[in-house]
Each structure stands twice: as structure tokens, then as C-alpha cells.
Amino acid sequence: MRKHIVAANWKMNKTFQEGMALIEDVYKTLDGYKPNCEVLICPPSYFLGAIDKKYCDKLTFGAQDCSEHTSGAYTGEISAPMIASTVAKAVIIGHSERRAYHNEGSEMLAKKVDQALEAGLRPVFCVGEKLDQREDGTYMEVVAKQVKDALFHLSDKDFAKIILAYEPVWAIGTGKTASADQAQEMHANIRKVVAEKYGQEIADNCTILYGGSCKGENAPELFAKPDVDGGLIGGASLEASKFLPIIKAFDK
Structure with a gap:
């Protein structure tokens, strides 16, 4: 059975003191409550080495990006082994902001x-x-190509470790949200594309998150869809009081 995950992408927000306070706030809001999902927090990478392991009994941590290199003369870059040497267990890769602002392509x-x-x-x-891709009707092909070009070189075993996140670029930070039906349509198609390559069992076990102005008000409807397995949350993850209702959407 695939995992339900609610992931927080803090992006470039919070000073060190503010960030550590937010981690504590989220941790405390879960006191006495067992979520029906994994709660993944992805702060700026400089937080990761300072996070107390005590938080890991309720929270999972990840980075927002990693280098394509293992080590070397790449000033400013942070490698996957560096991230893995902290409490982090995951890393966001291919976010639309990285694609747009840093020209990151599938290779x-x-x-x-x-x-x-x-x-x-x-x-x-x-x-x-x-x-424009949504409006001209090519959105299914565009997203399928993104999945295929960057991931379909993987073995069955490695692909089974991938968490996918569908984020309509037009809905990120805009206040616009794909309808629950639009999200379900895309998630179902992504799962179909995966099944064609890796088989139905791997596709059925693949967690696919929705991102794009997901908040407490619309999370229950989105998460109720059969192919939506959680959310990758931006702005609403920056306050524990706004993040908690999204986590609790899986209780409904």
C-alpha cells in the first residue's frame, strides 16, 4: 500500500531562529495525535545539520535540492551525501522554480x-x-514527458523509491488551485504512464503528491481523490496552525 505524505517545502524562508521555532511548533501540534500520513519537512539545507534527532519520532526531514555531482570544486553546491549525513531522508528534485530560475532540464x-x-x-x-500548456491541451503529454525523460532510466527497484509530486506551475503561489477533478485526472494519467513502463504493481504503490496552493480548506477534497496521496505544501507550511489542518485532512 502506498504512503500518504504531507510535505512542507519552506523554499527560501525563515531565519535560523525562526525555522527552529517552526519545527518545534509543528512538533508540538502533533503531541498526542497520530497522523494518518507521513509528515515531511523540507527547510533550507543549512537547518538540516542542526535539527535534534528527537523530532524524528514524529517528523521526517528532507532537502529542497541537491547537486548532480558527488563532490568537488562546485562552490555553493550541496551534494546528496552531505544531505544524507544529516537527519534528512529525502530531497526535492525538479521543482518548477529550479527548472525556471536555474534552467534545470531532464538530463x-x-x-x-x-x-x-x-x-x-x-x-x-x-x-x-x-x-499555456494547460490551455493548449498539451498538459498530459508535457507531464508524461517530464516523468519519462528524467526517471525512466531507473531500474524497477530504484523507481519504486521515487515519490512524485504534480504541481501545475500556474497554481504555485498564485492562490489558484487545480480542482480536485483536475488533480485526479493528472495523477491517474501519471500512474498510467508509470504502469506502462514498470507494471501496475509499482504504479499502484507509487506515492503521487499534489502541490499548488493546497491549504486546509481544499486539502480534504483533494486528498479524497483515489490517486492523490498527499500534498507538497509551500506557503501554508510556514505556520504550524495552517499546516496542521492539511495533515488532518487524512482524518476525514
Whole structure:
């Protein structure tokens, strides 16, 4: 059975003091409550080496990106082995902001996925279409190609470790959200594409998250869809009081 996951992508937010306080706040909000999902927190990487392991009994931690290189003269880069030497168990790869602002394409992203897997990290691999691709009707093909080009070199065993995250670019940070039916349509198609390559069992066990202005108000409807296994949450993850209702959406 595939995992339900609610993941927080803090992006470039929070000072060290603010971030450590937020981790404590999220941890405390889960006191006496057992979520029906894994709670994954992905802060800026400089937090990861300072996070107390006591938090790991309720929370899983991850990074927001990793280098496609293992080590070397790559100033400013952070490698997957560096991330794996902390409490982190996962890493976001291929977020639309990395694709747009850092020109990350499928060839580079495939290398990052390989680095993450080699280091023992679970890649949270992001895919999604732009507004013009949604409007011209090519969105299914666009997302399928993103999955195939960066991931279909993997063995069955390695692909089974991938977490997918569908984020319609037009809904990230805009306040717009794909309807639950739109999300379900895309998630079902992604699962179909995976099944065609890796078989139905691996596809059925693949966790596919929805991202894109997901919040407490719309999470229950989104998560009720059969192929939506949780969320990759941006802005609503920056306050524990806004994040908790999304986690609790799996109680409904």
C-alpha cells in the first residue's frame, strides 16, 4: 500500500531562529495525535545539520535540492551525501522554480535523482505544466514527458523509491488551485504512464503528491481523490496552525 505524505517545502524562508521555532511548533501540534500520513519537512539545507534527532519520532526531514555531482570544486553546491549525513531522508528534485530560475532540464535532473538514490535519499520528483500548456491541451503529454525523460532510466527497484509530486506551475503561489477533478485526472494519467513502463504493481504503490496552493480548506477534497496521496505544501507550511489542518485532512 502506498504512503500518504504531507510535505512542507519552506523554499527560501525563515531565519535560523525562526525555522527552529517552526519545527518545534509543528512538533508540538502533533503531541498526542497520530497522523494518518507521513509528515515531511523540507527547510533550507543549512537547518538540516542542526535539527535534534528527537523530532524524528514524529517528523521526517528532507532537502529542497541537491547537486548532480558527488563532490568537488562546485562552490555553493550541496551534494546528496552531505544531505544524507544529516537527519534528512529525502530531497526535492525538479521543482518548477529550479527548472525556471536555474534552467534545470531532464538530463541534469536525472543525474540528481541518481545522486539522491546512491546516497540513500528518497527523491520527491516534481512535474507540472505551465498555463499555456494547460490551455493548449498539451498538459498530459508535457507531464508524461517530464516523468519519462528524467526517471525512466531507473531500474524497477530504484523507481519504486521515487515519490512524485504534480504541481501545475500556474497554481504555485498564485492562490489558484487545480480542482480536485483536475488533480485526479493528472495523477491517474501519471500512474498510467508509470504502469506502462514498470507494471501496475509499482504504479499502484507509487506515492503521487499534489502541490499548488493546497491549504486546509481544499486539502480534504483533494486528498479524497483515489490517486492523490498527499500534498507538497509551500506557503501554508510556514505556520504550524495552517499546516496542521492539511495533515488532518487524512482524518476525514
